[in-house]
Amino acid sequence: MSHQNNTDSIIKAVAEVCPHFPHHKAEGKWQKRWEQEKAFSTQENGGDKKFYCLEMFPYPSGKLHMGHLRNYAIGDVMARYYRMKGFSVLHPMGYDAFGLPAENAAIKNKVHPNHWTFNNIKEMKDQQTALGLSYDWEKDIATCHPEYYKWGQWLFLKFWEKGLVYKKEGLLNWCPDCQTVLANEQVVDGSCWRCDTTVVQKHMPQWYIKITDYAEELLNDLDKLDEWPHKVLVMQRNWIGRSEGAEIVFKIADGAEAGREIPVFTTRPDTIFGSTYMVLAPEHSLVETLIAGMENETQCREFIEKVAKMEKMDRTDDSTKKEGVFTGRYAINPVNQEKIPIWIANYVLVEYGTGAVMAVPTHDQRDFEFAREYDLPMRVVIKPEDAEFNTAEDMTEAWVDAGLMVNSAQFDGLPNDEGKKKVTVWMEDQGMGKSSINYRLRDWGISRQRYWGMPIPLIYCDACGVVTVPEDQLPVQLPLDVEIKGDGSPLARHEGFQKVACPKCGAQAKRESDTIDTFWDSSWYFLRYIDARNDEAPFSVEKANEWMPVDLYIGGVEHAVLHLLYSRFFTKALRDVGLVNVDEPFKKLVTQGMVTKDGAKMSKSKGNVVDPAVIVDKYGSDAARVFILFTSPPERDLEWSDEGVVGASRFIDRIYRLVMRFAESLKNEPVVKADKIGESAQSLRRICHKTIEAVTVDIEERIGLNTSIAKIMELVNEMYRFTEKDTINKCDFPVFRESVETLLRLFSPFAPHICDELYEAIGGEGFVLDQEWPKHNPAYLQSETMLLVVQVNGKVRGKVTVPSDADKDVVWEAALKEEQIVRWLEDKEPKKVIYVPKKLMNIVI
RNA sequence: GGCCGGGUGGUGGAACGGUAUACACGAGGGACUUAAAAUCCCUUGCCGACAACGGCUUGAGGGUUCGAAUCCCUCCCCGGCUACCA
Numbered sequence: 001m002s003h004q005n006n007t008d009s010i011i012k013a014v015a016e017v018c019p020h021f022p023h024h025k026a027e028g029k030w031q032k033r034w035e036q037e038k039a040f041s042t043q044e045n046g047g048d049k050k051f052y053c054l055e056m057f058p059y060p061s062g063k064l065h066m067g068h069l070r071n072y073a074i075g076d077v078m079a080r081y082y083r084m085k086g087f088s089v090l091h092p093m094g095y096d097a098f099g100l101p102a103e104n105a106a107i108k109n110k111v112h113p114n115h116w117t118f119n120n121i122k123e124m125k126d127q128q129t130a131l132g133l134s135y136d137w138e139k140d141i142a143t144c145h146p147e148y149y150k151w152g153q154w155l156f157l158k159f160w161e162k163g164l165v166y167k168k169e170g171l172l173n174w175c176p177d178c179q180t181v182l183a184n185e186q187v188v189d190g191s192c193w194r195c196d197t198t199v200v201q202k203h204m205p206q207w208y209i210k211i212t213d214y215a216e217e218l219l220n221d222l223d224k225l226d227e228w229p230h231k232v233l234v235m236q237r238n239w240i241g242r243s244e245g246a247e248i249v250f251k252i253a254d255g256a257e258a259g260r261e262i263p264v265f266t267t268r269p270d271t272i273f274g275s276t277y278m279v280l281a282p283e284h285s286l287v288e289t290l291i292a293g294m295e296n297e298t299q300c301r302e303f304i305e306k307v308a309k310m311e312k313m314d315r316t317d318d319s320t321k322k323e324g325v326f327t328g329r330y331a332i333n334p335v336n337q338e339k340i341p342i343w344i345a346n347y348v349l350v351e352y353g354t355g356a357v358m359a360v361p362t363h364d365q366r367d368f369e370f371a372r373e374y375d376l377p378m379r380v381v382i383k384p385e386d387a388e389f390n391t392a393e394d395m396t397e398a399w400v401d402a403g404l405m406v407n408s409a410q411f412d413g414l415p416n417d418e419g420k421k422k423v424t425v426w427m428e429d430q431g432m433g434k435s436s437i438n439y440r441l442r443d444w445g446i447s448r449q450r451y452w453g454m455p456i457p458l459i460y461c462d463a464c465g466v467v468t469v470p471e472d473q474l475p476v477q478l479p480l481d482v483e484i485k486g487d488g489s490p491l492a493r494h495e496g497f498q499k500v501a502c503p504k505c506g507a508q509a510k511r512e513s514d515t516i517d518t519f520w521d522s523s524w525y526f527l528r529y530i531d532a533r534n535d536e537a538p539f540s541v542e543k544a545n546e547w548m549p550v551d552l553y554i555g556g557v558e559h560a561v562l563h564l565l566y567s568r569f570f571t572k573a574l575r576d577v578g579l580v581n582v583d584e585p586f587k588k589l590v591t592q593g594m595v596t597k598d599g600a601k602m603s604k605s606k607g608n609v610v611d612p613a614v615i616v617d618k619y620g621s622d623a624a625r626v627f628i629l630f631t632s633p634p635e636r637d638l639e640w641s642d643e644g645v646v647g648a649s650r651f652i653d654r655i656y657r658l659v660m661r662f663a664e665s666l667k668n669e670p671v672v673k674a675d676k677i678g679e680s681a682q683s684l685r686r687i688c689h690k691t692i693e694a695v696t697v698d699i700e701e702r703i704g705l706n707t708s709i710a711k712i713m714e715l716v717n718e719m720y721r722f723t724e725k726d727t728i729n730k731c732d733f734p735v736f737r738e739s740v741e742t743l744l745r746l747f748s749p750f751a752p753h754i755c756d757e758l759y760e761a762i763g764g765e766g767f768v769l770d771q772e773w774p775k776h777n778p779a780y781l782q783s784e785t786m787l788l789v790v791q792v793n794g795k796v797r798g799k800v801t802v803p804s805d806a807d808k809d810v811v812w813e814a815a816l817k818e819e820q821i822v823r824w825l826e827d828k829e830p831k832k833v834i835y836v837p838k839k840l841m842n843i844v845i
Numbered sequence: 846g847g848c849c850g851g852g853u854g855g856u857g858g859a860a861c862g863g864u865a866u867a868c869a870c871g872a873g874g875g876a877c878u879u880a881a882a883a884u885c886c887c888u889u890g891c892c893g894a895c896a897a898c899g900g901c902u903u904g905a906g907g908g909u910u911c912g913a914a915u916c917c918c919u920c921c922c923c924g925g926c927u928a929c930c931a
């Protein structure tokens with residue numbers, strides 16, 4: 001057959017009348033097939049190319065919102081992409097199923113939390129399936145399932161063995177009317193959210209986890225997380241809040257407690273000679289003994305009470321004035337033996353440092369304001385050379401910057417930052433204090449006086465004390481025969497649950513009735529997915545080491561601190577127990593932006609919620625996915641637009657029509673190699689390969705899903721141009737076929753249903769997901785000529801078309817042939833000609 | 846107050862030192878239709894009444910550079926987080 005004959009034969013498009021992608025029917029059909037053929041099972045292909053793709057698991061509220069859709073759409077594209085790239089991909093889903101809303105629903109609707117939760121899980125899973133998300137459902141988990149929390153309890157025991165668990169008194173929100181502990185979210189304007197009684201702070205024994213043992217490592221390892229958003233790293237750094245300084249010991253000067261030590265923490269030991277008074281937090285443990293029997297006792301007590309109330313009302317109010325009272329007592333400044341007054345003030349926090357500060361009003365703005373208010377003594381001890389002040393009287397605000405030390409005995413004349421170290425060393429020698437590092441991070445209080453949570457596997461025995469539940473007795477099952485009324489934990493009055501024989505001595509003992517913070521459950525779920533059905537261990541160490549770390553973790557920024565910090569801590573603690581060999585759980589983190597409407601975050605109270613289920617119902621999940629991925633880059637906020645979804649739906653239809661027009665030929669024409677092809681086919685091929693390259697780079701290097709879709713749209717536009725005539729030369733057909741197959745592959749991670757539908761229509765077998773991700777051929781990117789911009793003095797004045805291999809001289813010649821350019825040059829000799837190969841030429845005159 | 850984002854057409858957004866406004870939405874006009882929907886085509890940053898053409902334009906003002914939305918400095922506005930951390 002001659003080439004001539006080939007060009008003569010043409011392939012005709014089938015006549016049709018604007019067909020629609022029948023998404024309602026076709027999407028369901030594919031979802032069913034994917035399920036039947038286990039298309040999303042984790043395939044471990046043995047190689048070293050693994051990709052663990054994780055989206056933050058949802059609380060099972062029963063309904064997906066737009067934030068979920070966005071989160072999962074991003075994750076699904078990435079999971080499908082890497083799978084097509086030949087990676088072993090782990091892409092699981094589960095439910096963070098313990099927590100308050102289930103109990104609230106129980107009180108309100110008289111349904112059991114267990115029933116309510118599992119019902120919701122089912123509904124959510126159905127919705128997720130309807131989105132065509134490629135989860136391996138054989139690995140799903142629900143944290144409220146005994147098979148899951150059994151291992152949460154087991155891990156608790158490991159932490160216990162490591163000495164990471166301890167008990168101490170903690171302050172809790174307590175509603176005296178409901179006789180129950182309230183979570184912070186249940187305290188509204190200082191009152192109980194249900195009965196409006198004023199909430200009080202109550203000291204109760206609580207279990208704590210020593211996360212502070214890992215503070216230093218949690219901080220230092222942030223440097224390893226080079227694929228985390230900068231914002232999140234900063235938030236974690238601030239949360240851990242490391243401060244270097246000194247702990248200095250002051251002594252009580254007089255009274256019955258004379259000589260008793262009051263340590264303070266300061267980051268400014270260089271200012272110690274300027275400490276002219278001391279302030280304790282109202283809750284400080286020494287306050288009681290200090291004020292007892294003093295003249296000001298009543299006044300002090302009134303103040304303490306006032307602060308206690310203020311604190312829970314609105315501590316964050318920045319208009320809160322610094323207030324305090326004098327205890328009547330004095331302390332001794334160890335460096336100069338000065339007697340300084342001890343005050344109590346609202347601006348000192350009991351939780352930070354030692355709960356006591358040495359006040360240096362001249363060099364700390366808060367102390368300055370307080371001292372001015374109460375007329376306390378001040379002394380300048382740091383002075384810059386060009387100081388505008390000589391004595392404290394000249395100051396209008398505290399001097400907090402660098403300077404030379406003055407009024408500081410043997411340290412006079414030293415630059416203050418040098419003084420910091422020298423003073424500390426000297427004080428250490430004198431036994432007055434020591435260098436100290438303080439963290440803002442507190443130990444993690446995990447006790448919750450609630451029902452719907454993981455029981456803490458501990459037993460109280462009168463004879464043996466606190467005894468852990470033996471491993472072979474796990475799980476400690478959460479009893480289901482309870483009545484939830486909201487008046488305290490039902491576990492505390494559940495006899496069958498509480499009564500237990502002591503595992504050590506066999507005597508009658510009592511179970512811990514507190515449950516654990518739900519953050520415990522979510523701190524290790526990513527490890528359980530790896531080996532979700534293991535009934536002998538939380539997960540196999542070997543498998544965990546294969547899959548960890550999670551390569552890509554996607555979720556909302558609201559978890560930037562707590563969940564991500566606890567998970568990091570768990571990973572490190574489990575590493576020390578020998579269960580994993582990684583230091584950090586999440587390699588790359590993407591925090592997706594909010595979905596907004598009318599400029600505000602979607603919320604029930606604002607009434608601007610759009611239900612993804614309604615959108616999926618109307619336009620199909622492909623359209624919903626494409627819209628939400630196309631409209632904004634993943635990390636930025638996304639403004640919802642009804643028209644935008646229509647646009648996405650239109651684009652999907654457009655692809656459907658294009659491919660269906662030629663489906664018959666694509667299915668039946670023999671596949672041949674492209675031989676001699678025409679100019680428009682060459683151009684199509686070039687754009688096709690350019691698109692492959694661009695989409696691959698966009699997805700892989702920056703998760704640029706919006707631009708990926710834009711580039712696929714450009715390819716489709718080009719294909720429409722190519723097929724304008726309704727006929728394609730036979731010799732050009734292989735190029736068109738290639739473009740269709742490429743399009744379906746490139747687009748399938750975004751819109752998997754339509755791509756499988758069309759793939760089938762053109763005679764493809766199986767799922768596009770199992771096809772290889774296309775590779776671009778660099779040779780096809782070349783064209784014979786290129787268009788170059790010619791600038792004169794930095795402004796575009798013309799364009800020239802030159803051969804692709806043209807060098808500077810050739811371009812220069814071509815430029816001189818352009819009338820426009822010549823006119824702008826005005827016969828002047830160019831001062832300089834800058835040539836950027838393949839881009840532009842700039843002529844400076 | 847501190848820290849982190851962000852300011853580009855009517856709108857969502859492209860462009861990570863090299864043609865600013867890709868791609869899409871919306872709008873306007875046209876074709877097809879008895880009509881509508883759907884679809885297809887054209888126009889669409891602003892100004893010079895139109896075209897050729899020219900000027901202006903990435904929150905404001907400076908700077909570096911042959912060349913700046915992009916880098917540097919100063920300032921303004923919007924959003925988020927955090928908040929007396931000694």
